[in-house]
């Protein structure tokens with residue numbers, strides 16, 4: 001296919017820069033422990049210094065892949081699909097999620113919310129970042145707010161973000177940044193006991209040594 005045609009299809013969300021896809025156990029947040037098929041889309045310019053998938057950032061290093069191809073693999077593995085990245089909302093998620101949902105699959109997203117919300121979702125995990133704040137519309141529909149705790153100030157940020165949530169059933173999670181987990185856990189534990197509207201989320205897949 002010509003480069004120009006490919007670019008147009010990527011712009012429409014008919015093709016996406018696919019980094020990897022894998023069947024595993026959701027390691028984080030509300031659905032921790034649930035088997036799910038992960039689709040990791042390349043491209044993110046939020047720039048979290050502690051990001052655990054920096055290889056995802058440059059979309060040009062991941063092959064533009066037709067969404068029908070992505071969906072055909074996904075449907076073989078699981079009825080729960082997690083779209084992550086990179087930042088999936090860099091791209092138009094309508095075509096991909098339409099196809100997944102037409103097969104009756106449950107479609108979840110992991111997102112910073114930094115770009116316009118597209119796509120049709122059964123579960124939205126919003127993990128806001130100070131350096132590129134979420135667009136306002138996602139606070140109305142997030143099912144889970146998962147704030148990464150790297151330092152003490154991140155607890156303040158977590159409360160500010162929780163204030164913006166409009167969906168009263170949204171679950172609130174504090175997740176230690178992996179490299180400082182041992183240092184930060186006592187503070188997080190104490191905080192959650194004091195303010196039990198929060199729950200702790202751990203990156204359990206890293207403890208389990210699975211993808």
Ligand SMILES: C[S@@+](CC[C@H](N)C(=O)[O-])C[C@H]1O[C@@H](n2cnc3c(N)ncnc32)[C@H](O)[C@@H]1O
Pocket residue numbers: 044050051052053084085086087088110111112113126127146148175176177178179203
């Ligand atoms: C790699 S991100 C991709 C999705 C999207 N860009 C986002 O940030 O939500 C997936 C999840 O991992 C979290 N995460 C990334 N690096 C982490 C780290 N070093 N420690 C803990 N959580 C991390 C993110 O906050 C997000 O909830």
Ligand SMILES: Nc1nc2[nH]cc(C(=O)O)c2c(=O)[nH]1
Pocket residue numbers: 024025026027028084085110205210211
């Ligand atoms: N097992 C597993 N669970 C996850 N939950 C969110 C992840 C992500 O990178 O978005 C992730 C991941 O990379 N692996």
Ligand code: SF4
Pocket residue numbers: 044045046047048051052053056085086087112129
């Ligand atoms: S927004 Fe997500 S993918 Fe992008 S740098 Fe931050 S953690 Fe990594």
Ligand SMILES: [Mg+2]
Pocket residue numbers: 052053
């Ligand atoms: Mg991950």
